[in-house]
Amino acid sequence: xxxxxxxxxxxxxxxxxxxxxxxxxxxxxxxxxxxxxxxxxxxxxxxxxxxxxxxxxxxxxxxxxxxxxxxxxxxxxxxxxxxxxxxxxxxxxxxxxxxxxxxxxxxxxxxxxxxxxxxxxxxxxxxxxxxxxxxxxxxxxxxxxxxxxxxxxxxxxxxxxxxxxxxxxxxxxxxxxxxxxxxxxxxxxxxxxxxxxxxxxxxxxxxxxxxxxxxxxxxxxxxxxxxxxxxxxxxxxxxxxxxxxxxxxxxxxxxxxxxxxxxxxxxxxxxxxxxxxxxxxxxxxxxxxxxxxxxxxxxxxxxxxxxxxxxxxxxxxxxxxxxxxxxxxxxxxxxxxxxxxxxxxxxxxxxxxxxxxxxxxxxxxxxxxxxxxxxxxxxxxxxxxxxxxxxxxxxxxxxxxxxxxxxxxxxxxxxxxxxxxxxxxxxxxxxxxxxx
Amino acid sequence: xxxxxxxxxxxxxxxxxxxxxxxxxxxxxxxxxxxxxxxxxxxxxxxxxxxxxxxxxxxxxxxxxxxxxxxxxxxxxxxxxxxxxxxxxxxxxxxxxxxxxxxxxxxxxxxxxxxxxxxxxxxxxxxxxxxxxxxxxxxxxxxxxxxxxxxxxxxxxxxxxxxxxxxxxxxxxxxxxxxxxxxxxxxxxxxxxxxxxxxxxxxxxxxxxxxxxxxxxxxxxxxxxxxxxxxxxxxxxxxxxxxxxxxxxxxxxxxxxxxxxxxxxxxxxxxxxxxxxxxxxxxxxxxxxxxxxxxxxxxxxxxxxxxxxxxxxxxxxxxxxxxxxxxxxxxxxxxxxxxxxxxxxxxxxxxxxxxxxxxxxxxxxxxxxxxxxxxxxxxxxxxxxxxxxxxxxxxxxxxxxxxxxxxxxxxxx
Numbered sequence: 001x002x003x004x005x006x007x008x009x010x011x012x013x014x015x016x017x018x019x020x021x022x023x024x025x026x027x028x029x030x031x032x033x034x035x036x037x038x039x040x041x042x043x044x045x046x047x048x049x050x051x052x053x054x055x056x057x058x059x060x061x062x063x064x065x066x067x068x069x070x071x072x073x074x075x076x077x078x079x080x081x082x083x084x085x086x087x088x089x090x091x092x093x094x095x096x097x098x099x100x101x102x103x104x105x106x107x108x109x110x111x112x113x114x115x116x117x118x119x120x121x122x123x124x125x126x127x128x129x130x131x132x133x134x135x136x137x138x139x140x141x142x143x144x145x146x147x148x149x150x151x152x153x154x155x156x157x158x159x160x161x162x163x164x165x166x167x168x169x170x171x172x173x174x175x176x177x178x179x180x181x182x183x184x185x186x187x188x189x190x191x192x193x194x195x196x197x198x199x200x201x202x203x204x205x206x207x208x209x210x211x212x213x214x215x216x217x218x219x220x221x222x223x224x225x226x227x228x229x230x231x232x233x234x235x236x237x238x239x240x241x242x243x244x245x246x247x248x249x250x251x252x253x254x255x256x257x258x259x260x261x262x263x264x265x266x267x268x269x270x271x272x273x274x275x276x277x278x279x280x281x282x283x284x285x286x287x288x289x290x291x292x293x294x295x296x297x298x299x300x301x302x303x304x305x306x307x308x309x310x311x312x313x314x315x316x317x318x319x320x321x322x323x324x325x326x327x328x329x330x331x332x333x334x335x336x337x338x339x340x341x342x343x344x345x346x347x348x349x350x351x352x353x354x355x356x357x358x359x360x361x362x363x364x365x366x367x368x369x370x371x372x373x374x375x376x377x378x379x380x381x382x383x384x385x386x387x388x389x390x391x392x393x394x395x396x397x398x399x400x401x402x403x404x405x406x407x408x409x410x411x412x413x414x415x416x417x418x419x420x421x422x423x424x425x426x427x428x429x430x431x432x433x434x435x436x
Numbered sequence: 437x438x439x440x441x442x443x444x445x446x447x448x449x450x451x452x453x454x455x456x457x458x459x460x461x462x463x464x465x466x467x468x469x470x471x472x473x474x475x476x477x478x479x480x481x482x483x484x485x486x487x488x489x490x491x492x493x494x495x496x497x498x499x500x501x502x503x504x505x506x507x508x509x510x511x512x513x514x515x516x517x518x519x520x521x522x523x524x525x526x527x528x529x530x531x532x533x534x535x536x537x538x539x540x541x542x543x544x545x546x547x548x549x550x551x552x553x554x555x556x557x558x559x560x561x562x563x564x565x566x567x568x569x570x571x572x573x574x575x576x577x578x579x580x581x582x583x584x585x586x587x588x589x590x591x592x593x594x595x596x597x598x599x600x601x602x603x604x605x606x607x608x609x610x611x612x613x614x615x616x617x618x619x620x621x622x623x624x625x626x627x628x629x630x631x632x633x634x635x636x637x638x639x640x641x642x643x644x645x646x647x648x649x650x651x652x653x654x655x656x657x658x659x660x661x662x663x664x665x666x667x668x669x670x671x672x673x674x675x676x677x678x679x680x681x682x683x684x685x686x687x688x689x690x691x692x693x694x695x696x697x698x699x700x701x702x703x704x705x706x707x708x709x710x711x712x713x714x715x716x717x718x719x720x721x722x723x724x725x726x727x728x729x730x731x732x733x734x735x736x737x738x739x740x741x742x743x744x745x746x747x748x749x750x751x752x753x754x755x756x757x758x759x760x761x762x763x764x765x766x767x768x769x770x771x772x773x774x775x776x777x778x779x780x781x782x783x784x785x786x787x788x789x790x791x792x793x794x795x796x797x798x799x800x801x802x803x804x805x806x807x808x809x810x811x812x813x814x815x816x817x818x819x820x821x822x823x824x825x826x827x828x829x830x831x832x833x834x835x836x837x838x839x840x841x842x843x844x845x846x847x848x849x
Contacts, residue, residue: 020614027611028628031722035631037655038643052653242474251464257471264482268779268831270804271824274492274811275485310477340466369636371782376812386638393642394789400646400653407639418634422627425634 035411042207042404049401058203067198068104075100075126076191093130100124100182100194124182128192207405211392214402217409220388224368227304227384231367232360234309239359242310243318244344248330265312269372276307277376299379308367314359321355322348358424361417368414385410486828493821502818509822513586522565527833529562534840585798586823588700589806590830593778595705596802599713600720601773605766607721612728613758626729629722637719641786644715649673649787673711674787677797679703680710706799708791712784719783720776724769731765732758767842774838775831778803803827 041049044056057063075098102124181202183195202209212218245251246258284297297303325348333343349356371386378387389410396402418425468475493509496502514520533555540551611629615622632640648655651672660666669687676683681704685692696702705713739757748756781804788794794801794809801809807827810820 017617017619020617020619024611024614024625027607027721028625030718031628031632033655034640034643034648034718035635037647041647049653052658054658238473238477241470245467245470249463249467249470250460251467254467257475260483261474261478264478266775266831266835267482267486268775268804268824268827270779270781270807271489271828272482272485273808274817274821274824275488276481277811278492278817279481279485279488307477307481310474310482312478315474340463340470365634369634369638371636371638371785386636389636389642390638390786390789393638393646393786397790400650403642403646407642410639411635414635415631418631419627422630425630 038404038407038411041401042408043204044207044401046399046401058206063203064200067200070198071103071196073100073194073196074191075194077128080127096128098126098128098192098194100126100196102196126182126184126194128184207401208409211396211402211405211409214396215388215392215406217385217388217406220383220385221409221413223382223388224385227301227382228364228367230301231305231308232363234305235311235314235363236356236359238309239311239314239318240344240349240356242315243322244340244348246315246319247322248325248327248348249340261312261315273372273376276373280377295379298377299381301382303377304370304374304382304384305367307373308363308370311359311363314363317355317359318352321352325351354424357421361421361424364417365414489821489825492817493825495818497818497821498815499817505818509818510826512819513823513826519570523570526562526564526566529558529565533558533562585801586806586826588798589801589803591700592705592709592800593802593804595709596713596716596780597774597777599705599710600716600777601770603713603717604720604724604773605769607717608724608728608769609762609766611721611725612732613754615725615729616732626726629725631722632719633723637782638786640719641715641783642789644711644718645674645787645790649711651675671707674708675791675796676707677795677799679706679799683707706796708788708796708800712787712800715783715787716777716780720773724773727769728762728765731762735761767838771835771838774834778827778831778834780804781808803830 040054040056040059043058044053045058047053048056077096077098079094080097081095181197181199183197184192242261246254280298280303283303284295287296288294329347330343333347338346368384369386370384371390374384374387375390378384389406392406393403396406492501494504494506496505496508511520514523536551536555536558540548540555611625615625647653651657651670654673656673657666657670660670671683678686679700679702681702682692682697684690735758739761740753743753743757780802784800784802784805785793785808788796788800793813794805803823804827807820807823810816810823814820
């Protein structure tokens with residue numbers, strides 16, 4: 001695209017080129033460093049980030065070597081008074097308490113524990129509660145580590161039903177991550193079997209899983225995906241029709257309408273923000289009075305997608321392409337008794353795969369990245385990932401490692417899309433040069 | 437149509453026209469049918485709101501409509517009406533001077549001299565009126581806080597433009613030229629450079645704020661420390677409200693006079709604003725590079741070949757062929773960049789999340805952020821609408837001015 005000559009000159013490395021490569025690499029490094037640092041921070045523990053450890057231990061061999069073998073313990077249970085465990089859940093069956101000993105830990109935890117002046121073997125106190133009578137056995141487990149004074153949020157997982165909560169925090173902060181996973185295998189009223197197992201994968205994915213749960217990223221991602229799909233369907237329908245009308249049909253006022261379309265490209269979003277917000281309220285009120293149902297517009301997908309169906313950028317991009325299709329084709333089709341709509345669907349669209357792909361990719365990215373409008377009007381039901389992330393970065397303010405994990409989660413779908421379609425991107429931008 | 441009328445019209449034409457116009461009418465109605473969804477949505481959400489914004493701006497409007505107050509919101513933003521008149525008159529005189537200059541160039545000698553004199557007078561008068569107006573606005577601003585905020589936000593936006601657009605241009609032009617050379621790995625570099633632009637602003641701005649600009653553990657300050665540039669007095673980046681001139685003065689140990697310290701113009705943009713600028717440059721350089729690449733691609737090879745035959749070196753080819761012929765792209769990028777800084781909200785929102793929107797101490801409250809703050813935090817919809825209308829005016833004016841300037845300098849071709 002950049003180089004138009006059909007025959008390429010043979011590449012010869014000159015000293016000047018080394019300089020060019022140096023400069024280009026510097027640019028590439030600057031472009032990539034924030035992403036790299038984001039990923040690095042996302043793999044750190046809170047302690048590592050706080051103490052300015054530059055390279056996370058999760059990316060060294062230490063946590064993965066000399067992992068202890070799995071240990072199975074039969075834990076006998078005794079009923080306890082809920083008052084002994086602050087904030088224990090109300091249970092259908094009596095609350096049960098049991099003790100497990102963790103004999104071995106991995107290297108990073110040994111360091112951490114040494115700092116916290118706790119040494120293995122660690123006593124783990126497990127509380128089992130049955131909050132859901134429909135699920136057989138005990139379904140919530142709390143646990144505290146280390147003689148009752150150091151306390152940990154649970155990675156105890158029950159075989160049936162799964163729950164973990166954080167009643168207290170531990171002094172050895174990374175136990176949860178580096179230490180053994182406790183899995184409850186046999187779930188009886190008088191005993192259960194706890195297996196201690198070491199999972200290297202948890203060490204790498206821990207922050208991501210935690211961020212994923214803390215901020216309900218699953219919801220956000222699902223919302224954003226749905227919004228993207230709806231917007232794409234709308235944008236494609238609306239802009240294909242409009243682009244075709246501009247490219248291949250003759251009608252009075254064509255230039256005027258086209259100028260109006262063009263002019264809307266100039267409008268800054270912030271100018272339209274207030275009236276559109278007020279308009280959304282008016283539309284909501286109107287729909288409520290007609291259909292007697294609330295939130296048909298505000299806090300629904302409608303307000304987040306429909307206003308963006310008329311994408312002027314897409315209309316121009318497609319018009320440009322449609323106009324290049326030779327009119328002989330249409331004349332021939334006309335003789336065969338083919339109308340505009342059929343011609344559009346059967347001839348024009350199959351020929352326009354490349355620009356349609358550009359439209360899909362661009363609008364997909366814009367919808368995924370949209371922030372300001374959803375921030376104002378999106379309800380919890382349809383909160384997109386960008387707004388979700390901005391809330392999470394607020395809540396996780398001090399926990400930078402989790403924040404970065406959240407940012408990574410938000411970026412990854414876009415990166416995947418980008419790597420597969422990057423040609424459409426750069427060429428779409430280059431040919432239209434629109435949208436800043 | 438009766439036969440008598442038909443007889444008066446030349447028959448062949450009539451025969452031809454009738455079915456054609458019928459077909460055309462059908463096509464026109466079909467075209468509007470095709471356009472209908474786009475038109476309805478565009479009208480409802482892009483065109484109607486402009487009028488609505490104006491309507492809101494004429495009212496005292498706090499979530500619900502209050503009383504009609506005419507242009508009071510605008511006057512609140514701009515200070516006293518007299519100042520606004522001064523500024524508008526000043527701008528008008530400058531525009532008039534520009535037109536006179538244009539006509540002067542086309543005139544004969546004697547009239548040209550007279551016209552040039554008129555131009556000079558207009559320029560002086562217009563400039564003086566403008567300066568007087570702006571000056572009294574700023575002085576009035578000291579008394580009225582809201583006025584100050586708006587005018588200040590315009591000034592900050594100017595800082596923001598000046599701190600981003602030139603750097604974007606230089607970096608992306610260099611990168612594009614390097615990528616345009618006959619080298620390997622072109623598309624790889626292009627892909628990497630473009631990455632910051634397509635990733636969600638919310639995520640990347642959070643990354644920059646939390647791991648790059650963070651004062652104690654951030655990447656940049658770590659780097660500064662290990663390079664030995666700063667030790668105890670680490671720059672506070674997004675938390676720093678002091679202007680860079682003031683900070684530089686402190687760093688060099690120079691005592692600055694109080695009129696520099698207290699002037700928002702002379703003390704320069706705050707370090708927080710610089711941080712926002714750096715982020716902006718990081719995001720848009722790659723995007724502009726791609727546009728520049730397209731611009732370079734459209735320059736005919738023949739010019740370079742001809743220059744080579746004439747013995748022109750790389751630098752001369754750059755100076756006399758590339759620069760002038762790529763100027764439409766340069767112009768486009770400049771315009772989009774400046775308008776972009778007037779629209780900027782998202783990344784400033786995220787980058788100042790911890791210190792309060794537009795903070796610290798309002799030093800990153802650009803024009804768009806000002807509107808958003810009035811709207812969301814101040815709940816003054818009327819004022820916010822008036823500000824957004826003024827912003828629209830500024831953007832249109834900028835586009836117009838740049839169009840005029842570009843007319844003489846940009847080589848299309």
